[in-house]
Amino acid sequence: MKRKHQGYREDLIGYLFILPVFLGVAFFIFYPFGYSFISTFKNWSGLRSLADSRWVNFEMYKRVLSDNLFWKAFGNTLITLIGVPIGLAISIFLALLLNRGLKGTQVYRVIFYIPVVSSLTAIIILWRGMLAVEGPLNDVLAVFRIKAINWLGEPTYARIGLIGMCVWKGLGVSILFYIAGLQGISESYKEAARIDGANDWQIFWKITLPLLRPTTFFMIVTGIINGMQLYVEPDLLLNGGPGNATTTLVLYLFNRFEARRISEASVVAWILALFIFIVTTIQFVYNNRREKA
Amino acid sequence: MTEKIIPSKTRYTSKSKNKLTIDIVSYIILTIVSLGMIAPFVWMLSTALKVDQFHIYSNKLFDQLYFSNFVKVFRTIPLMEGLKNSLIVAIPSVIIGTFVSGLAAYAFAKIKFRFKNALFIILLAVTMIPFPVIMIPQYYIFTELNWIDTILPLLIPKLFGNIMMIFFLRQYLTNIPDALVESAKIDGANHFQIFIVIILPLLGPALAAQMIMWFMGIWNDYLAPMMFSSGTPTLPVVIASLVSFTDTRTETHLNMAASILSMLPVLAVYAIFQKRIIDSVILSGMKE
Numbered sequence: 316m317k318r319k320h321q322g323y324r325e326d327l328i329g330y331l332f333i334l335p336v337f338l339g340v341a342f343f344i345f346y347p348f349g350y351s352f353i354s355t356f357k358n359w360s361g362l363r364s365l366a367d368s369r370w371v372n373f374e375m376y377k378r379v380l381s382d383n384l385f386w387k388a389f390g391n392t393l394i395t396l397i398g399v400p401i402g403l404a405i406s407i408f409l410a411l412l413l414n415r416g417l418k419g420t421q422v423y424r425v426i427f428y429i430p431v432v433s434s435l436t437a438i439i440i441l442w443r444g445m446l447a448v449e450g451p452l453n454d455v456l457a458v459f460r461i462k463a464i465n466w467l468g469e470p471t472y473a474r475i476g477l478i479g480m481c482v483w484k485g486l487g488v489s490i491l492f493y494i495a496g497l498q499g500i501s502e503s504y505k506e507a508a509r510i511d512g513a514n515d516w517q518i519f520w521k522i523t524l525p526l527l528r529p530t531t532f533f534m535i536v537t538g539i540i541n542g543m544q545l546y547v548e549p550d551l552l553l554n555g556g557p558g559n560a561t562t563t564l565v566l567y568l569f570n571r572f573e574a575r576r577i578s579e580a581s582v583v584a585w586i587l588a589l590f591i592f593i594v595t596t597i598q599f600v601y602n603n604r605r606e607k608a
Numbered sequence: 609m610t611e612k613i614i615p616s617k618t619r620y621t622s623k624s625k626n627k628l629t630i631d632i633v634s635y636i637i638l639t640i641v642s643l644g645m646i647a648p649f650v651w652m653l654s655t656a657l658k659v660d661q662f663h664i665y666s667n668k669l670f671d672q673l674y675f676s677n678f679v680k681v682f683r684t685i686p687l688m689e690g691l692k693n694s695l696i697v698a699i700p701s702v703i704i705g706t707f708v709s710g711l712a713a714y715a716f717a718k719i720k721f722r723f724k725n726a727l728f729i730i731l732l733a734v735t736m737i738p739f740p741v742i743m744i745p746q747y748y749i750f751t752e753l754n755w756i757d758t759i760l761p762l763l764i765p766k767l768f769g770n771i772m773m774i775f776f777l778r779q780y781l782t783n784i785p786d787a788l789v790e791s792a793k794i795d796g797a798n799h800f801q802i803f804i805v806i807i808l809p810l811l812g813p814a815l816a817a818q819m820i821m822w823f824m825g826i827w828n829d830y831l832a833p834m835m836f837s838s839g840t841p842t843l844p845v846v847i848a849s850l851v852s853f854t855d856t857r858t859e860t861h862l863n864m865a866a867s868i869l870s871m872l873p874v875l876a877v878y879a880i881f882q883k884r885i886i887d888s889v890i891l892s893g894m895k896e
Contacts (some may be wrong), residue, residue: 328799329721336712337727339768340734347745348737354745361748409641412634425882426642429649432878432885434828436844437867440851441652444860449665451651483645491886495893530893544738547830554853565740572744584741591738 354581361577368578375578385583387559388567391474395545395563398478399538402489403531405482410493411519424494428487435484439551442480443467446552470560473553477561481548489534496530497523529605536598540591656865664860677865684859685866690846691873697759697833697842698826701766706819708769710811713777714803718789731771743835750836757839762832773818776892780814781807817888820881827874843870 350365355375357368379385409427413420430438445452446466453463466476500523508518546565549555555562555570562570564587571580655664657673681687715721716728750761784807792802808815830844838845847870850863878885 325719326721329715329719329724332711332715332719332799332803333727335708335767336731336769336771336774339765340731340771343746343765343768344734344737344742347742347749350745350749351741365748409638412638415631415634417631417634420638421883421886423638423642424886426645428882428886428889429875429878430645432824432828432874434844434847434867434871434874436828436830436847437871440847440863440867441648443851444655444664444864445648445651447665451648486645488889491889492893495890498890499894540738544740546740551848551851556853568740577744580744581741584738584744588738588741592736595736 351581351584354578355585357578359578359581360575362575371578375582379579379582379586384559384562385567388562388564391559391561392543392545392563394474395478395481395549395561396539396542398482399535399542401478402482402485402538403534406486406489406493406534407524407527407531409486410490410497411523413490414494414497424487424491427490430484431487433484435547436551438480438484439548442476442552446476467553468557470557473557473560477549477552480552481542481545492530492534493527496527500526532598532601536594539594543587543590652864652868655861656868658861661858661860661862674861677862678869681862681866681869684862685850686841686846687843687866687869690841690843690870693759693837693840694827694842694844697762697766698823701763701826702819702823705766705769706773706815706822708767709771709773710777710808710815711803712769713774713781714799714807716774716778717781717784718786718807719799731774735771739831743832747835756836759837759840759842761836762826762829762842766826770822773822776818777811777814780811784810813884814888817881817884820877820885821888824874824877846870 354365354368356370356372357365358371358375359365359368413423444450447453448463448465448468450466452466456462456464464472466472504522504526505518508522513521544565545563546569549561549563550566550569553561555566564583568580568583568587571577571583651669654669656677657670657675658664658666658677659672659674716724746761747756750756753760755761755764788806789802792806797805828844829842830848833842833845834848841849847867850858850866852858
């Protein structure tokens with residue numbers, strides 16, 4: 316009897332300790348989550364309550380999916396994802412250099428992480444200046460006899476500038492994750508390969524890179540999840556332009572929201588969520604398989 | 609370590625020249641990349657010290673230095689209001705939110721209760737919900753609460769804890785032996801006392817790193833403050849309002865000065881805690 320009583324009390328205290336978190340989740344996440352889902356099947360302008368709005372079944376999905384701008388925004392968002400492998404390749408290279416046991420490499424790590432901790436809005440103001448036609452980036456290019464580029468005015472260059480800024484800002488994180496990954500690789504693998512006559516180049520491709528696969532996979536997945544939600548950077552750097560070249564999915568969503576086509580905005584959010592859900596599930600399955608293997 | 613020294617010594621005598629070359633090349637590459645990371649900030653500072661917007665692209669990086677620009681921006685841009693609002697949001701959020709997260713993490717790690725795993729998986733699932741899905745209904749919920757254009761939408765939800773922090777702290781606590789909690793219980797302490805007296809001090813360094821990173825995240829956040837609270841702007845909202853796509857008379861030098869000032873608090877925090885922050889990121893990378 317006594318044990319049972321105490322177990323009951325333990326239960327109660329456990330629930331009490333997690334209660335605030337679940338209250339917050341219920342009210343600020345689950346409630347709007349359900350709200351959002353229902354709104355995709357109604358024609359809601361936000362002016363009256365959702366309950367008073369008309370049910371329209373899949374009408375809003377049809378509207379979004381038949382809008383050319385939506386597909387353009389989807390394509391634009393996928394294009395910005397090119398930054399993920401580029402950033403990872405640079406990060407692996409730099410992490411290898413930082414992991415060679417050289418003296419003073421801590422200083423470099425600290426420097427590479429500065430853009431990560433810097434305020435995004437301030438960084439965007441900085442890059443708007445950097446990418447200006449008469450700005451310093453073109454001055455640097457002029458040294459290599461490259462003519463001034465209209466970074467913020469031409470679609471292709473605007474995309475390159477946007478991706479460049481994102482890679483530059485995020486490099487510090489992926490470098491640290493690769494350093495963590497490299498420190499988890501036992502020296503003995505490399506020693507064994509060396510004894511077998513493998514050179515550094517072969518060791519990198521046959522041993523280091525495959526052993527870093529979990530890190531790479533994790534970084535690709537988080538890169539896709541964050542990249543699909545890219546909004547502040549293209550909005551403040553380029554206002555989605557020039558000619559919608561950098562209108563991303565979330566920017567498109569905001570345009571719908573501001574036009575009071577709330578249901579359409581919610582549909583975009585749910586398509587985004589579905590995409591992210593699929594990517595996360597793939598990661599989950601992969602991790603499970605890895606743990607079993 | 610000792611076993612490594614013997615073979616490498618014999619090898620490096622023949623290979624030492626090769627190794628030295630690679631070392632030097634490594635330093636050169638790392639230094640060039642570091643310059644690429646820092647140079648934009650140097651240019652930003654030089655721009656912030658220019659006399660007016662017509663001289664920002666002059667050839668000289670540092671010519672005449674108008675430090676008065678940093679004073680001037682306080683008159684032209686509501687920096688102080690942004691600073692005040694950012695502090696009002698960030699400090700209570702981090703302190704109370706961390707305490708609440710710690711309690712939950714302790715419960716998940718050390719208290720036995722029914723449906724614990726199921727509840728934990730629910731939290732895990734919550735992190736998969738992208739913000740764009742919930743932000744629009746949140747906007748209307750906050751509208752009904754009359755919270756729009758106040759700091760409440762930024763502050764109140766964070767007081768209920770931070771799920772990522774719960775994951776991290778729970779992971780940390782599972783490595784602490786249960787015997788510690790059990791013996792305190794035998795001595796007559798209840799769970800709340802154990803949490804305050806034993807667990808919180810034990811969590812110390814891990815908690816500090818998490819708090820610092822959360823603080824920086826809140827400080828730099830722009831999306832939610834812009835959407836819910838532009839009437840009482842935090843610093844990033846004040847800075848973002850300087851961006852204009854139509855006004856050609858933008859005072860770039862003052863914008864740069866304001867942006868630098870907005871970054872200083874977080875850069876100061878980073879300068880003080882850089883080792884702890886970097887170690888903590890590497891540690892979280894090892895778990896992935």
